[in-house]
Amino acid sequence: MSDTVNRQILLAEKPSGKLGLEHFKQTSSAPPSPRDGEVLLKVRYISLDAANRAWMHGATYRSAVEANTVMAGGGIAEVVDSKASGFAPGDIVFADTGWQDYAALPAKQLTKLPRIEPLSHLLSVFGIAGLTAYFGLLDVGKPKAGETVAVSAAAGSVGSIVGQIAKIKGCRVIGIAGGKDKCNWLTGELGFDAAVDYKDGATFKALRAAAPDGIDVYFDNVGGDILEACLSLMNLRGRIACCGAISQYDGVPSAHGPRGVPGLIVVKRLIMQGFIVMDFMDQRERAIADLQGWVASGRLKVQEDIIDGLENTPRALIGLLAGENRGKRMVRL
Amino acid sequence: MSDTVNRQILLAEKPSGKLGLEHFKQTSSAPPSPRDGEVLLKVRYISLDAANRAWMHGATYRSAVEANTVMAGGGIAEVVDSKASGFAPGDIVFADTGWQDYAALPAKQLTKLPRIEPLSHLLSVFGIAGLTAYFGLLDVGKPKAGETVAVSAAAGSVGSIVGQIAKIKGCRVIGIAGGKDKCNWLTGELGFDAAVDYKDGATFKALRAAAPDGIDVYFDNVGGDILEACLSLMNLRGRIACCGAISQYDGVPSAHGPRGVPGLIVVKRLIMQGFIVMDFMDQRERAIADLQGWVASGRLKVQEDIIDGLENTPRALIGLLAGENRGKRMVRL
Numbered sequence: 001m002s003d004t005v006n007r008q009i010l011l012a013e014k015p016s017g018k019l020g021l022e023h024f025k026q027t028s029s030a031p032p033s034p035r036d037g038e039v040l041l042k043v044r045y046i047s048l049d050a051a052n053r054a055w056m057h058g059a060t061y062r063s064a065v066e067a068n069t070v071m072a073g074g075g076i077a078e079v080v081d082s083k084a085s086g087f088a089p090g091d092i093v094f095a096d097t098g099w100q101d102y103a104a105l106p107a108k109q110l111t112k113l114p115r116i117e118p119l120s121h122l123l124s125v126f127g128i129a130g131l132t133a134y135f136g137l138l139d140v141g142k143p144k145a146g147e148t149v150a151v152s153a154a155a156g157s158v159g160s161i162v163g164q165i166a167k168i169k170g171c172r173v174i175g176i177a178g179g180k181d182k183c184n185w186l187t188g189e190l191g192f193d194a195a196v197d198y199k200d201g202a203t204f205k206a207l208r209a210a211a212p213d214g215i216d217v218y219f220d221n222v223g224g225d226i227l228e229a230c231l232s233l234m235n236l237r238g239r240i241a242c243c244g245a246i247s248q249y250d251g252v253p254s255a256h257g258p259r260g261v262p263g264l265i266v267v268k269r270l271i272m273q274g275f276i277v278m279d280f281m282d283q284r285e286r287a288i289a290d291l292q293g294w295v296a297s298g299r300l301k302v303q304e305d306i307i308d309g310l311e312n313t314p315r316a317l318i319g320l321l322a323g324e325n326r327g328k329r330m331v332r333l
Numbered sequence: 334m335s336d337t338v339n340r341q342i343l344l345a346e347k348p349s350g351k352l353g354l355e356h357f358k359q360t361s362s363a364p365p366s367p368r369d370g371e372v373l374l375k376v377r378y379i380s381l382d383a384a385n386r387a388w389m390h391g392a393t394y395r396s397a398v399e400a401n402t403v404m405a406g407g408g409i410a411e412v413v414d415s416k417a418s419g420f421a422p423g424d425i426v427f428a429d430t431g432w433q434d435y436a437a438l439p440a441k442q443l444t445k446l447p448r449i450e451p452l453s454h455l456l457s458v459f460g461i462a463g464l465t466a467y468f469g470l471l472d473v474g475k476p477k478a479g480e481t482v483a484v485s486a487a488a489g490s491v492g493s494i495v496g497q498i499a500k501i502k503g504c505r506v507i508g509i510a511g512g513k514d515k516c517n518w519l520t521g522e523l524g525f526d527a528a529v530d531y532k533d534g535a536t537f538k539a540l541r542a543a544a545p546d547g548i549d550v551y552f553d554n555v556g557g558d559i560l561e562a563c564l565s566l567m568n569l570r571g572r573i574a575c576c577g578a579i580s581q582y583d584g585v586p587s588a589h590g591p592r593g594v595p596g597l598i599v600v601k602r603l604i605m606q607g608f609i610v611m612d613f614m615d616q617r618e619r620a621i622a623d624l625q626g627w628v629a630s631g632r633l634k635v636q637e638d639i640i641d642g643l644e645n646t647p648r649a650l651i652g653l654l655a656g657e658n659r660g661k662r663m664v665r666l
Contacts, residue, residue, distance in 0.1 A: 240595075256589030256592055257595075262560060262573075267394055270605075271607075272605040274601060275602055
């Protein structure tokens with residue numbers, strides 16, 4: 001591999017406000033050599049997630065990404081060289097490869113995956129996005145047939161799957177998304193019962209009109225004003241699955257939380273529960289089996305937003321934070 | 334009963350800011366006559382609770398108290414006349430009697446209680462306060478031995494019992510209360526491990542010093558800044574039992590909720606759960622049996638703050654909202 005180059009994208013500087021291209025820089029060097037117990041990976045797809053931005057703020061459920069290190073990020077990769085038992089060239093894995101062509105990682109940091117076609121599905125419906133939607137909705141939100149489920153960032157990788165699973169489970173589903181096109185897509189293509197365009201102003205009014213019987217389960221990807229609006233509309237003993245707070249990631253986090261905390265939580269006996277998908281990985285098999293069944297039968301549509309070229313990864317993340325993607329955004333190398 | 338007078342205290346006007354004596358007025362008339370299916374009650378003790386203030390804002394878990402009606406409130410009362418089967422003169426009941434000497438109420442709105450001495454215990458440790466502490470801590474907060482439990486309004490009727498039950502369950506207990514005297518009482522008399530005086534400024538720092546291992550269960554009676562401080566100190570998979578939001582009841586509710594919602598809820602996988610004691614009434618027997626055992630063995634100290642005279646009820650509530658009580662405040666008629 002002596003003539004092979006490993007391009008890397010570094011976080012050049014931690015953003016204090018809005019993330020921009022100036023916070024990244026590209027370098028290149030020789031690919032790393034795997035040490036004993038390590039595997040050399042060729043990265044095939046890099047996942048873009050709102051959480052990438054949160055990692056720049058400080059330690060979250062993982063340590064912070066520091067300036068002048070390779071930007072962290074999950075990816076689908078192929079084993080090209082192995083000094084670890086259990087891994088052989090050609091194996092497909094998920095790992096935090098970072099934004100680069102090659103990574104040498106200890107075997108214990110890898111999750112071996114089946115080689116399916118298209119491979120991109122391992123990042124979308126059968127990957128973190130699909131599993132986050134599955135566990136967050138079913139194990140945290142616990143919707144019952146006939147209940148009303150609302151989901152924010154509904155046209156995104158997780159939200160678009162949350163809404164479809166909720167429909168499969170017999171719920172009335174309201175998606176909250178930015179822009180008419182996305183809203184039309186949610187109701188027209190994905191079968192959502194209603195969609196609310198938060199860029200249209202009057203979000204609370206539109207949401208109230210879309211949820212005449214109130215909201216039983218709110219799958220929150222955004223926090224902020226939309227969480228506040230949903231809190232007001234929650235039914236008695238409603239559940240809020242706290243998945244993320246996109247509205248707070250890019251730029252200066254808001255000085256305050258949503259009104260109604262804790263007053264409405266008490267009065268309505270709500271449960272707000274935070275979760276991350278890693279907490280449920282022991283139940284991955286069951287989830288994948290369900291998701292595969294729904295995809296095979298056409299009840300769950302897979303939407304991917306694939307951008308080519310490592311050099312486009314910073315732009316892809318910035319665009320994702322601005323809400324320009326529909327479904328799962330990833331970069332193909 | 335023709336020469337008997339029924340004194341009543343009405344909510345004269347709904348307060349828009351801080352509650353004052355001017356919002357109440359006292360009237361008197363003849364006691365009501367029970368109709369078929371009703372019981373005539375002589376009120377013995379009226380419970381004062383922060384929730385009384387919340388009822389003036391609007392509908393909560395009960396309908397709002399309207400201007401020019403008898404102020405609502407729970408009380409211990411004795412049956413003096415009965416036109417309902419199952420109730421006879423001399424029976425002791427708990428009911429929403431309102432702030433008055435006599436009330437005629439349908440039998441189905443009454444909870445028959447044993448005649449114990451002192452009767453006041455039916456409003457404190459064996460009443461709503463004790464049951465709220467019991468179910469909120471054990472069934473919502475779910476503390477494990479060795480964990481750290483924090484409770485706000487810790488010198489109040491509920492908080493003082495929450496902390497003692499947490500000690501009985503083998504937890505490290507931190508009380509948050511207003512003033513040095515209350516704090517000294519919590520650690521000196523009730524066996525709390527530490528107490529934080531929120532009137533002393535620097536609440537967050539003091540709380541962090543008192544909870545070097547973080548907080549696993551936070552029993553929240555107050556909301557606002559103290560909830561925000563506790564959120565920052567919660568451990569992974571911590572539980573917040575949302576019991577009330579005293580800080581928001583009297584005066585203009587704050588414009589915003591606590592920072593860290595939902596960001597910290599996600600990252601730390603917290604559960605925030607609202608509850609009201611009525612939801613647990615089917616398990617009342619078990620709770621009362623436990624509470625009686627702890628009181629009998631001296632492990633749970635009962636603190637009551639009894640004020641005499643119906644005419645003092647408004648002042649008693651205003652003082653409670655200002656935090657002047659220690660333990661369960663009630664008015665004896």
